[in-house]
Each structure stands twice: as C-alpha cells, then as structure tokens.
Amino acid sequence: MKCSICGQQCGLFKSYHEDCKSAMIMAATKIYSIINRYENGNLACGKMEMIELIKNEPLYRMYLMNQISGKDQIYNNEIILYVEKNVAVSEQKNRCTMVRTGYRWERKPVWNPSSVLLSDSADMVFTDKAVYLLLMGSSMRYPYGKIVNIGYNDEKFMCPPEVFFDVKTTSPFPHRFFVWNKYQKEKAEKVKQVLSCIMGYKYMQW
Numbered sequence: 001m002k003c004s005i006c007g008q009q010c011g012l013f014k015s016y017h018e019d020c021k022s023a024m025i026m027a028a029t030k031i032y033s034i035i036n037r038y039e040n041g042n043l044a045c046g047k048m049e050m051i052e053l054i055k056n057e058p059l060y061r062m063y064l065m066n067q068i069s070g071k072d073q074i075y076n077n078e079i080i081l082y083v084e085k086n087v088a089v090s091e092q093k094n095r096c097t098m099v100r101t102g103y104r105w106e107r108k109p110v111w112n113p114s115s116v117l118l119s120d121s122a123d124m125v126f127t128d129k130a131v132y133l134l135l136m137g138s139s140m141r142y143p144y145g146k147i148v149n150i151g152y153n154d155e156k157f158m159c160p161p162e163v164f165f166d167v168k169t170t171s172p173f174p175h176r177f178f179v180w181n182k183y184q185k186e187k188a189e190k191v192k193q194v195l196s197c198i199m200g201y202k203y204m205q206w
Contacts, residue, residue, distance in 0.1 A: 005063045020059060027053070027060035031082070038197040045200030050081045051128050068125055073139040078127035082194045087179050087187055088120040089133055094173040111173060124179065126194055131165075133177070142167050149174070150203040152192045160185050163192040163203075 003010040005020040030053055037043040054061050065071060067083040074080065094111040118135055125132040131147070133140040149166040153159075162180035169175040181187040196203050 004066060006059060007062065007066060020063075023057075023059045024063050027057040027063075030057075035193050035197045039193060043197075046197040047081075047128065047200070050198065051079055054079055054081060068123060068134070070123070070134045070139060073134055073141075074125060074127065074132060075129070075141075078129050080125060080127050081198065082126040084124045084126075084187060084191055084194070086121050086184075087124055087181050087191065089118045089122045089124075089135070090178045091116050091118055091176070092178065093169070093175040094171050096171065111171065113173070124191060126198060131195065144199050147195075147199065147201075150192070150196055150199070150201050152188070152203050155185065161188045163188045163195070165195065 001010060001012065001014055002008065003014075003016045003020055005016050005024050008017075010017050010020075031050060034043065034046040034049045034053070038046045043049070054064075061080070064080045064083050067085060068074065068080070092113070092115040094113050096109050096111055099110050118133070118140075121136075123132075123134040125134060130141050130143045133142075146168045147165050148168055151164045153162045153164070155161040160180050160182050162178050164176050164178045166174045166176050179188060179191050192203055195201075
C-alpha cells in the first residue's frame with residue numbers, strides 16, 4: 001500500500017510510514033501553535049508564518065495536497081496552507097428582479113432572499129491567496145480580498161455551531177456562506193480560527 005502522507009510504498013496493511021506520521025504531526029502542531037498565538041492576541045496575522053512553515057515542510061505540503069480530491073481545481077501558483085474535509089456548505093444571498101409598479105409602470109428593484117445547501121460533504125482549502133469550496137464536481141474560489149466579514153454562531157437547540165463569511169456584492173444585503181458539520185462540531189471552530197488567522201480579521205460571535 002502507499003503512504004497516505006508521502007505517496008510512496010509503505011508495506012502490506014500499512015497506510016503510512018511512522019517517520020512520515022511523526023513529521024506530519026509535528027508540522028500540524030506548529031500550524032496550530034501559530035493559530036493559537038493569533039487567537040490569544042500575540043500575533044497580528046498568522047498568514048506569513050504559515051506560508052514560511054509550509055515552504056520548509058515539504059512532507060506536510062505533500063500531505064495537504066493528498067487530502068484534496070479535486071487537486072486540479074487549485075491554482076498552481078498558490079500555496080496550500082490548510083484543508084478541512086467533509087463540511088456542509090450553504091449559500092445565502094438576495095437576487096434582484098425588476099418589477100413594474102405605480103401609475104407609470106416604472107421599474108424598481110425587488111430583492112428576494114434565497115438560501116441553498118450547496119453540499120453536505122464539501123472540502124475547504126485555504127491557500128495563501130484564496131479560500132476554495134470544493135463541491136461535487138465543481139468549485140468556488142474567493143480571494144481573501146473579496147471576503148468582508150467573518151462570523152460564528154454558537155451551538156443552539158437542534159442546530160450545530162457554524163462559521164460564516166460574507167463576500168463583496170453589489171446587493172445591499174450580505175452574500176453569505178455558512179459552514180458546519182452536524183457530527184464533528186469542532187470543524188466549524190477550526191474553520192473560524194484558520195480563516196481569521198490567515199486574514200487577520202476578528203470574527204463576530206453570536
């Protein structure tokens with residue numbers, strides 16, 4: 001069988017080399033250390049430190065790449081910093097239609113809110129330039145410069161915790177994406193921390 005980390009043969013009934021696993025755990029620990037420093041207010045923005053760490057950890061870089069099922073969706077000139085698999089993603093936005101109204105039948109914009117579940121098993125990939133939502137056979141890419149808001153909703157009755165972010169839009173209403181996992185509730189917390197650390201944004205807690 002092939003090692004799930006380095007991709008090389010690792011022997012019968014084995015899914016990884018012990019050395020590869022140890023190196024991967026050490027690199028992941030360093031990543032979470034950067035995130036925790038940001039969360040505790042000891043770091044203005046963790047993006048550059050994460051980039052330098054990934055550049056110096058080729059094995060961990062390969063491990064992240066192997067976690068992505070749709071590798072061809074990621075731009076070749078971007079550095080993968082973090083991957084969160086199997087999350088549910090929904091999109092909430094307002095669509096504009098022009099309707100006739102009044103004595104002269106003048107047109108005016110009317111905004112109709114809509115909320116759509118995009119996937120219940122998507123992968124989120126964070127690179128040095130953008131966040132990707134990898135859905136079934138398709139992908140959505142949002143550069144960090146187009147994300148204008150980050151928020152987090154605590155767990156409520158029958159509703160798991162969820163993180164959300166807004167992207168730039170011409171609508172007067174937010175174009176918002178929600179991310180959660182009903183069974184692994186800590187995933188929303190991780191996505192919130194990683195996105196906030198990379199962007200240097202403080203999130204809103206609800």
